[in-house]
């Protein structure tokens with residue numbers, strides 16, 4: 102796929118969907134496409150269906166138009182899937198995908214299994230938003246689209262820090278900055294700022310974290326009781342695994358939070374040696390080489406031991 106425009110020919114209705122627990126890249130990419138269609142294709146009705154998004158992203162244009170993915174099974178001419186590597190992670194969005202006349206997927210997960218009719222998957226791209234930028238005509242980029250794309254790039258590159266950041270990433274970011282977007286505010290308010298309670302739960306997880314494999318693996322856990330105590334939702338736990346990762350001497354970081362009694366969402370991060378994408382895939386999840394995840398229902402200690410063994414094999 103070289104451009105989004107030809108994909109929209111003859112289309113009247115579009116469902117835009119992403120992955121469960123949408124993050125900055127997913128939300129940015131969905132809203133960038135929504136803003137592009139809304140601005141330049143008045144004859145097309147686009148609808149974004151996503152699970153509830155963190156409030157920090159509410160300033161993006163179109164965020165207030167996002168619909169929950171549990172409505173009546175409407176049929177759309179086209180379903181555009183963004184930042185989602187497999188149909189199993191579409192959550193409630195699956196119904197729009199399955200009922201659509203045609204489906205396309207724009208994504209950068211190495212684990213993407215090409216599940217749509219047309220797949221534009223570039224694993225070496227740092228973010229889906231970077232891919233979306235390449236698919237839109239530059240003269241049709243509005244400030245609102247630029248803000249959405251900038252948010253996605255910032256979040257999936259850890260503010261231009263991860264090694265998925267390329268000179269192309271920086272060039273795109275430069276073009277977006279030239280459009281007058283409030284880039285300082287976007288970075289500060291959507292990436293770094295945490296609520297008091299978010300900081301407190303991060304503090305607790307770090308405080309109780311444990312080192313394994315002679316300090317090569319760090320593990321932090323948040324139980325359902327922790328989430329209740331600090332009155333935070335899973336979508337408020339972003340950043341914890343990254344803080345674990347920057348512990349000196351650590352090769353990999355594992356953050357587990359309890360989704361329901363006995364079940365955990367695992368977030369994995371690597372500092373280079375360990376391929377967490379393949380590790381997560383072996384656990385039924387997926388992601389990128391340096392950042393991946395999975396959902397597992399198993400005894401906590403058994404789970405940690407299993408991941409420990411997987412990491413050890415790669416050291």
Ligand code: 5GP
Nearest residue numbers: 186368369386387388389392393394395396
């Ligand atoms: P995070 O740890 O921030 O939730 O996710 C890191 C990366 O791994 C993201 O790119 C995300 O899409 C992917 N990922 C996280 N959890 C899962 C999962 O349960 N299944 C799959 N396939 N990918 C996941």
Ligand code: MN
Nearest residue numbers: 126184229257
């Ligand atoms: Mn992404």
